[in-house]
Amino acid sequence: MLKCGIIGLPLSGKSTVFNVATRAGAEVKPYAGGRTDPNRAMVNVPDERFDNLAGLFEPKKVTPAAVEFVDLAGLSRNAGRGEGLGNSFLSFVAESDALVHVIRLFGNPEVPHPENSIDPARDWSIVEMELIFRDLGVIENRLSRLDAKKKMTPPEQSEYALLEKCQAWLLEERPLRDMGLSADDKKSLGGFAFVTLKPEIIVANLDESQTDEDLPLLAPLRSLAVEKGIPLVRVFGRMEMEMAELEADEQAEFMNDLGLKAPGRERLISKAYEILGLISFFTTGKDEVKAWTLRKGQTALDAAGAIHSDLARGFIRAQVVSYDDFQANGASMAGCREKGALRLEGKEYKVADGDMIEIRFNV
Numbered sequence: 311m312l313k314c315g316i317i318g319l320p321l322s323g324k325s326t327v328f329n330v331a332t333r334a335g336a337e338v339k340p341y342a343g344g345r346t347d348p349n350r351a352m353v354n355v356p357d358e359r360f361d362n363l364a365g366l367f368e369p370k371k372v373t374p375a376a377v378e379f380v381d382l383a384g385l386s387r388n389a390g391r392g393e394g395l396g397n398s399f400l401s402f403v404a405e406s407d408a409l410v411h412v413i414r415l416f417g418n419p420e421v422p423h424p425e426n427s428i429d430p431a432r433d434w435s436i437v438e439m440e441l442i443f444r445d446l447g448v449i450e451n452r453l454s455r456l457d458a459k460k461k462m463t464p465p466e467q468s469e470y471a472l473l474e475k476c477q478a479w480l481l482e483e484r485p486l487r488d489m490g491l492s493a494d495d496k497k498s499l500g501g502f503a504f505v506t507l508k509p510e511i512i513v514a515n516l517d518e519s520q521t522d523e524d525l526p527l528l529a530p531l532r533s534l535a536v537e538k539g540i541p542l543v544r545v546f547g548r549m550e551m552e553m554a555e556l557e558a559d560e561q562a563e564f565m566n567d568l569g570l571k572a573p574g575r576e577r578l579i580s581k582a583y584e585i586l587g588l589i590s591f592f593t594t595g596k597d598e599v600k601a602w603t604l605r606k607g608q609t610a611l612d613a614a615g616a617i618h619s620d621l622a623r624g625f626i627r628a629q630v631v632s633y634d635d636f637q638a639n640g641a642s643m644a645g646c647r648e649k650g651a652l653r654l655e656g657k658e659y660k661v662a663d664g665d666m667i668e669i670r671f672n673v
Contacts, residue, residue, distance in 0.1 A: 315406030320384030
């Protein structure tokens, strides 16, 4: 299961954002404790298409797509050099597939900021540098081991050259995700679990008084996010955590007051799914409606294997219709067949987000 690690400085509201996303009710403490064990929770990916299909087919079972959120301990200065909770924290970060970086914009005199002031761009840079230091340490250790060898094999020589390029990039204080590494290079580096190679979301954690789009504290953070190509999601952490306990109509009223079209949890989960490079395809029927997860670019054969290995082994064809075509033709497979919207595709067909698929196979 793919994991989104929630990171940030101590007292940035990470556990609050975790509760907003997961409704897990994790303990939120107004001080920096020594907790290292992360909170974990599975969350369903909001998808109106899936909800509509479930309502149409009325199956015995529904299974939406899901991702895991992991609330990690606060990261402080010099964690990348092993100080404080650094090593424990960074081992959990390395296990994550994407990073949700919570930046504090709210002020609260009862919860003093560890840097003694609210400065979102500075806070992002502190954490980013600690992640860079961690990756540099991993590279230095590996290069030292290779240097100690009397003779390197050709694969080791190639690895050494690639690590030197990564090292030079990181020394310029740039994350590896911006390096433009090829798919082959990323595969070669996979065993190092470089944390700056992971996709990232910035979460601006505000309080309910900070509703102005021209909020001075938000402007530099938004500019930074645009410059770095990192998605930014605004969340009213404490308010939205408490709002989850209200009835739907009361929630809608609060969101309207905050100028939000969708709850923070929906926007955050959907964006996490997106930056992980994931898509959903659907299988439908009276027994079950299920949303399956693939990476963008995966094929009908991969879809068959996701459902069951026997379907991939005996794959013949995939019967495919897009969700949009299905709806446009009366939400009827017969209507889709009559209009030519129902297609038969081979194993190399690249699955599109929202495809409804039935695998034809023989084993």
